[in-house]
Amino acid sequence: MTWTPEHEAKLIEAAQQGDQTAFGxxxxxxxxxxxxxxxxxxxxxxxxxxTQEVFISVARSIGGFRSSSSFxxxxxxxxxxxxADYYRKRERQVKQVDLEKAGQTxxxxxxxxxxxxxxxQQALRALPESHREIILLRLAEGLPFQEVADRLDIKLGxxxxxxxxxxxxxQGKIVEFNAEVTFxx
Amino acid sequence: xxxxxxxxxxxxxxxxxxxxxxxxxxxxxxxxxxQLGDLAxxxxxxxxxxxxxxxxxxxxxxxxxxxxxxxxxxxxLSERLQEVINRLIGDEEFRTSxxxxxxxxxxxxxxxxxxxxxxxxxxxxxENLEEWLTDLDERxxxxxxx
Numbered sequence: 048m049t050w051t052p053e054h055e056a057k058l059i060e061a062a063q064q065g066d067q068t069a070f071g072x073x074x075x076x077x078x079x080x081x082x083x084x085x086x087x088x089x090x091x092x093x094x095x096x097x098t099q100e101v102f103i104s105v106a107r108s109i110g111g112f113r114s115s116s117s118f119x120x121x122x123x124x125x126x127x128x129x130x131a132d133y134y135r136k137r138e139r140q141v142k143q144v145d146l147e148k149a150g151q152t153x154x155x156x157x158x159x160x161x162x163x164x165x166x167x168q169q170a171l172r173a174l175p176e177s178h179r180e181i182i183l184l185r186l187a188e189g190l191p192f193q194e195v196a197d198r199l200d201i202k203l204g205x206x207x208x209x210x211x212x213x214x215x216x217x218q219g220k221i222v223e224f225n226a227e228v229t230f231x232x
Numbered sequence: 233x234x235x236x237x238x239x240x241x242x243x244x245x246x247x248x249x250x251x252x253x254x255x256x257x258x259x260x261x262x263x264x265x266x267q268l269g270d271l272a273x274x275x276x277x278x279x280x281x282x283x284x285x286x287x288x289x290x291x292x293x294x295x296x297x298x299x300x301x302x303x304x305x306x307x308x309l310s311e312r313l314q315e316v317i318n319r320l321i322g323d324e325e326f327r328t329s330x331x332x333x334x335x336x337x338x339x340x341x342x343x344x345x346x347x348x349x350x351x352x353x354x355x356x357x358x359e360n361l362e363e364w365l366t367d368l369d370e371r372x373x374x375x376x377x378x
Contacts, residue, residue, distance in 0.1 A: 067299045074295055079285055086284040095290050102294055106301035167277060186275070186282045192248055206242065210251075211244035211271070211329055218274045 050076055050185045059118060061172055063110050070109070074102060077119075083187040088168055100129045118197075134172075170220035178213035185210055247271060254279045316343055316353065331357075 061069035078098075085097045104125050113120050118135055143212075184195045196206035235243075247337060250272055253260055265272040277297075282293070296368070319341065320327045329337040334354050 062302065065302060065304050067302055070299055070302050071295060076299055078291055078294075082286045087278070092369050094284075095286070095294075098286070099294050101293055101295065102298040103301045105367055106298045107303070110303060118309045121235075163263065164281070167281065182278060186278045189282060191254060192251075204244075207244040207248040208241060211240065214247060214271050214274055214278070217269055217278070221274065 051147050055113060055118060058114065059109065059114070063112070070106065077122060078102075080188050081122070082124050084183050087131065087171055087183060087187045089133055090165060090168070093133065095127055096100065098130075104129065106220065146190050166221055166224055167217075169224050173220045173224075174213065174216055178216050181206065181210050181213050182217065190195050243268060243271075247275060250275055251279065311354070312343070312345060313349060316345070320356075 055073070058073050062073060081101055082094065082098050085093050085101065089097050103120075104222060105122060108125075112118065126152040171182065174182070181195060181199065184190050184198060185192065190198065192206050192210070193203055195210070196203045199209075201209070247268055250260065250265065250268070254276065259365075260272075260276065316338070320330060326337065326341065329340075334350060338350065338353075
């Protein structure tokens with residue numbers, strides 16, 4: 048079935064009444080999108096844990112969602128909070144990501160190696176919200192630029208320009224963090 | 233070199249096109265996109281992250297966990313009563329038994345109603361069932377059960 052805002056609204060309403068089948072359909076639709084967002088922001092070894100925390104939070108709090116706002120915006124706010132919680136907990140244990148130690152190759156990682164993945168994650172997290180969001184919408188969620196523009200309520204040209212500047216900023220952070228590792232190593 | 237707004241828009245367009253090609257699965261040689269400099273490579277690396285998919289076993293496990301975390305549906309009085317009423321209308325044996333012995337019949341059938349709900353049902357008489365159903369909502373509202 049084609050996923051429309053009307054269909055989504057019906058499923059949300061049913062899930063808010065405790066309908067597990069409706070919730071399951073929402074879960075199926077958003078799992079990969081959420082997983083990819085989390086994957087872009089936390090180390091691979093912890094992606095499943097954080098994704099799990101996101102969906103448990105969604106299930107427990109869906110009753111409080113109000114249709115006056117977009118469900119995906121509400122959902123991604125939960126992703127953002129759970130990722131922030133993850134780093135808050137982690138900071139207590141490790142003050143700085145040790146990119147040097149993480150230099151070994153990960154067999155099944157889509158990144159060349161774990162260090163590369165950590166560097167990208169660190170760079171993405173250091174970006175302003177508007178830059179990080181447009182990168183995630185286009186690359187992690189795979190939305191075409193017109194949909195990205197609609198979601199952000201901006202024109203198509205403005206969306207492409209913002210994406211360009213976001214990637215430029217991300218590139219700058221990668222160079223900056225790489226230099227820090229080189230000098231500290 | 234000074235990059236004008238027009239140049240920037242042109243590069244933004246090229247970078248956007250690059251993402252389209254990546255999503256179409258096209259092999260892209262980033263070295264040929266020298267106008268974009270390192271940005272093409274960064275986009276390619278960021279795109280690689282978007283290819284991650286959850287492990288199917290994890291997806292199923294989490295689906296079950298999340299569904300179990302969904303707060304249970306709050307059963308409303310009207311739904312419980314509706315179920316009993318439907319049974320009274322459609323099941324003659326149940327109806328006869330209910331009018332003879334309401335509590336025992338409800339218990340046997342597995343209906344767990346509160347004393348107030350049972351009292352509301354007991355007001356009903358077999359000969360005026362239809363009339364009783366007609367103004368059921370009003371009587372229940374007045375009794376504060378809804």
